[in-house]
Amino acid sequence: MNIRNKITTLFTLLTGVIILMLSVFIYHFSKRSIDREFFHRLTVRGGIAAQAHYEEGILGPVVYNEIRQKHLQRLPDEKEYFFDKIPDSLFLSSHHITLPPNFEEQLNAGKTVQFIQGLTYYSVIPYKYSGKRYIVMMSARNDYGEEGLRDMRQNLILGIILAVIIVFVVGMLFSAEIVNPISNIIQRVKRISVTNLDMRLPEQPIKGEISDLTQTFNDMLDRLETSFETQRNFVNKLSHELRTPLTAILGEAELALSKERDPGEYRAALAVIAREADQLHHLTTSLLELAQAGNSVKEEFMGSIRLDELILSVKKIIDFTDPGNHIQINFESLPEDTEYITIFGNQNLLKLALTNVVQNACKYSNNDKVTISLHATDSQCIVVVEDRGIGIPEKELRYIFDPFFRASNTSAYKGYGVGLPLAQKIIRIHRGEIRFTSMEGAGTRVEMRFPIRS
Incomplete structure (x- = not known):
């Protein structure tokens, strides 16, 4: 069932239930009012009949009959019964009358007892005259009231049916008004x-959920377009990066094989081939590490890691690969308790992530000063890497963790745009976060936060 039909169905059902409950409410209280009015008429007639029957000097039977014929319309199946005591079971069974519970208690308390049996209404009135107690029972059918209730039932049922039909039609129009903008969005998105x-979705003139949905789609399309463009650029750059060493390798090999050469020339050719092959190895290794980082690490490969020791090991790696670096380590803010700089994780992965960040700082600062500092709070260890390099353009900061993305001011530097996405993935695996602040031409600050092992 589509959204439009769901809205219409729910709207119709809800309104139908409300109308039905209202109709039942009206019918119930109308019946109570009709019953109360009819019982009142029976009680009044019972009082007049009792006076005519017991008080002969005041209102005799002849006068009573004349009054009833002139002023009181006879009720359907109207009957009068006069008793000196509670009706016995023989009378009740012969007239098929079943008295309600507490009948005698109510009469003894001087209360009029009213009840309905089948279609017949009964009003039993206690009557006192000359110090004696009598009982008057009046009974009749309320044919006019039943006919009115029957007409009311028919009108209410017809009204409910008509109301549900009208509500259904209005609900269809109402739901169409709601769903049409969504349908238009769906049709337009299908064409993208x-x-x-x-292509972008047109902005909605009225702010609301549809406007938010449109804006969300447009934002998603912006990200998709940027991602596709980044990947296209990466393919072009990667093709060039792969073609250059491969061309050099093939050229050197063909040149070496073109004729007999002395051992020194062969060694020179092999050195060129080895250097270019090393570049290919570095590129393919970076791509493989990014693919294999995954989203989690098995617990058997996890353990306690002191971040100060990890930073020192990263410094040794970079000293070996880039001896000209100017890395400075700042441990002045270290807490006395080493538990505050100990985290739970995979040492090799974290070393890879931190190495990538520090190598970027050295590379894009042209081996200017790079500072690595470590401090802790009650719940987090914080590693900060700062450089004075070329920085990152402000508009491009949000793309730095996209695989294969390289900032527009890095064309003079070798790289493939996989180091930072790899570092971010590893840090997230360890329930940490990485934040960048940068100003083009002034440098970059990278802050990595990890939860303390508790």
């Missing part, structure tokens, strides 16, 4: 493909 990612 890889070849026309520059």
Whole structure:
């Protein structure tokens, strides 16, 4: 069932239930009012009949009959019974009358007892005259009231049916008004493909959920377009990066094989081939590490890691790979308790992530000063890497963790755009976070936060 039909169905059911409950409420209280009015008429007639029957000097039977014929319309199946005591079971069974519970208690208390049996209404009135107690029972059918209730039932049922039909039609129109903008969005989104990612949904004139949905789709399309463009650029750059060493390798090999050469020339050719092959190895290794980082690490490969020791080991790695670096380590804010700089994780992965961040700082600062500092709070260890390099353009900061993305001011530097995405993935695996602040031409500050092992 689509959204439009769901809205219409729910709207119709809800309104129908409300109308039905209201109709039952009206019918119930109308019946109570009709019954109360009819019982009142029976009670009044019972009082007049009792006076005519017992008080002969005041209102005799002849006068009573004349009054009833002139002023009181006879009720359907109207009957009068006069008793000196509670009716016995023989009378009740012969007239098929079943008295309600507490009948005698109510009469003895001087109360009029009213009840309905089948279609017949009964009003039993206690009557006192000359110090004696009598009982008057009046009975009749309320044919007029039943006919009115029957007409009311028919009208209410017809009204409910008509109301449900009207509500259903209005609900269809109402739901169409709600769903049509969504349908238009769906149709337009279906027309968007890889070849026309520059298409956008038109902005809605009225702010609301539909406007938010449109804006969300447009934002998603912006990210998709940027991602596709980044990947296209990466393929072009990667093709060039792969072609250059491969061309050099093939050229040197063909040149060496073109004729007999002395051992020194062969060694020079092999050195060129080895250097270019090393570049290929570095590129493919980076891509493989990014793919294999995954989203989690098995617990058997996890353990306690002191971040100060990890930073020192990263410094040794970079001293070996880039002896000209100017890395300075700042441990002045270390807490006395080493528990505050100990985290739970995989040492090799964290070393890889931190190495990538520090190598970037050295590379893009042209081996200017790079500071690595470590401090802790009650719940987190914080590693900060700061450089004075080329920085990152402000508009491009949000893309730095996209695989293969390289900032527009890094074309003079070798790289493939996989180091930071790899570092972010590893840090997230360890329930940490990485934050960048940068100013183009002034440098970059990278803050990595990890939860303390408790």
